[in-house]
Amino acid sequence: MDPKTYKFDTLSLHAGYQPDKNNGSRQVPIYQTTSYLFDDVDHAAALFNLERGGHIYSRISNPTVGVLEERVAALEGGTAAIATSSGMAAIFLAIMTLCESGDHIVASSQVYGGTANLLRLTLPKFGINTTFVKPRDTEGFQKAIQKNTKCIFGELLGNPGNELMNMPEVADIAHNAGIPLMIDSTYQTPYLCKPFDFGADIVVHSLTKWMAGHGSSMAGIIVEGGKFNWMQNDKFPSLTKEYEGYHGLSFAEEFGPVAFTMKARAEGMRDFGPCLSPQNAWNVMQGIETLSVRMEKHCANAEKMVEYLLAHESVAWVSHPSAPDHPDYELAKKILPKGRGSMIAFGIKGGKEAGTAFINNVKLASHLANVGDTRTLVIHPASATHSQMDEATLKFAGLSQDMIRLSVGIEDIDDIKNDFEDGFRAAKKPKLVANK
Amino acid sequence: MKFKVNNEEVFASTGGRPFDKNKPLIIFIHGSGLTHMCWVLQTRYFAFHGYSVLALDLPGHGLSGGKSLTSVEKMADWINDVIDAVGFNQASLVGHSQGCLVAVECASRYPNKIQTLSLMGGAGAIPMNPELLALAENSDPKAVDLMMDFAHGPSGHFGGHPVPGLYHLNTGSMLVQSKEIKDTLGVDFRACENYSNGFEAAKKLDLPTLSILADKDRMCRLKDGQKLADHIKGSEVHVIKNCGHMMLLEEADQTLAILKKFILDKYPIT
């Protein structure tokens, strides 16, 4: 006897939606609407008191966005989700739901540049400080925990250095300290890894990337695992104690495995308002419908590119967990059995100058500040995404001047390689080739 | 709210309003392995509309202390103890699944105390699939996966939660897994399996009774719920279409509307 609940590929097409409740529309309709009629005064009061479920105003929730939220919760194996206007909005909302002024975060040092800035420079203005730990320094996470630490935050595969955090061990460290582990799983998507299976408690995504997949729409999401017991200590009073904003409601008591999401929506969406537009939610769902097939191709192409780069005379080093010499090769096989993602970092011989020439002379690969498009993307982080960092911070974040970051697309692999040949040829004699 | 029954700490949600001894009491009794949280889309309404609400965590479940009770009869007596402990001499009961067995048994034992019965996804007996029972008694998480599959209809399996952003199957699964499976679900399933007095107890009842059943219920089938209702004098029956066993969440609004009408009519605020 086995459960006949729907599996991943089916959920990515169907979860969160029933056509017969929507005029038979097979595709999810776009509710391009701000507000929803109350049946009567009693119904209005019931919605505001969280007595009944339903939509009030699209800053708080929207029927189209709601389908996306349920779909991603289903795919991640989470209890609930809340979508936001961008990945950064999701990270900010998650932290603000968890932390108060005077609190502390322990974070991996290899995180997206925007996240690093939020943690390092912006959140201290609100009294929330962060200690950074290198992703492979598992013990370092333990040592950095203080009395007022409210979560450990990390990306499984650090951006852009491709260093793997030992998620199961770091999760144990967090749980022993009575705090949750929050993982930014943008690079993995639930197709490659479901962080809840490895001890994470909250997952955030920039849906802008592989989930949406087509480089068309900004979106983010927070997903709740539902296992973390907020009431085990007194570290999270805003979740466990009576909340003034809702008649003395204790989110943890009343909503248990969905308490975090309920609070993020009732407080964060209400007060900060980083809501996702229904059109963008719909665009993201178009992407999610083909998540499995795209991720398979992304990963297959990435592995072919790793082989190609490893063998290339112009390449000084290649970092991708599918390469046997990658320090996290074994751990990656365990945590990412279906594929190690499509982000490759490599060093080009000739340093910064060669890197610039390479970037300026590839044509198919797009030079831009994004990852996880269906199209192949390249960037030179030291001069772009991480250009606000000085030399020492760069090094701590796992970057170097010769590093090129590659987000492998799903084009024909031969075309990507041919394009790179042009780039490498130009990089060998940077002075002789005119810039684009 | 926390209080003591037989020296063990008991947790009950009061539906977001302070517990008030001057308002009529409604007690909500959850099903196997679950907790007070499955009632959130019914309890808050009644609490905000003039009733005193207790959505209990059975002993050993959710936020209550103690050990799980091993028989439906013991649970029925315990509900009586709860009513005494909070200083009431009357209450209405609302049960779901196993909670229906408990509510019926309790009303038959304490006819002077129980004012109305509302039974959701109930049956006169809930014999367990032996494989599922064994898995639960061995704390195998597969028991929870199977339960979530059987317990949900289209809304659960596809989604479309009444509360935006919530996903039925995983929320239910986490509720059940908040405690050791064998100590809650395992004990409850065994208690259901052993209970054989349902129809006899039902025949004795003489109080307003409501059954809310669902046509896609695979846990307690519609015909079994109907059979229980047939044993209860004057029982009112409502069938929710295209819905599974977890009607209290899957079709929370419909369930609430039916319950509201029944309670306001048969158990009005005086």
Ligand SMILES: Cc1ncc(COP(=O)(O)O)c(C=O)c1O
């Ligand atoms: C890993 C990671 N997290 C978060 C973000 C921020 O997401 P967004 O750009 O959607 O705000 C990004 C964006 O580049 C990212 O790569």
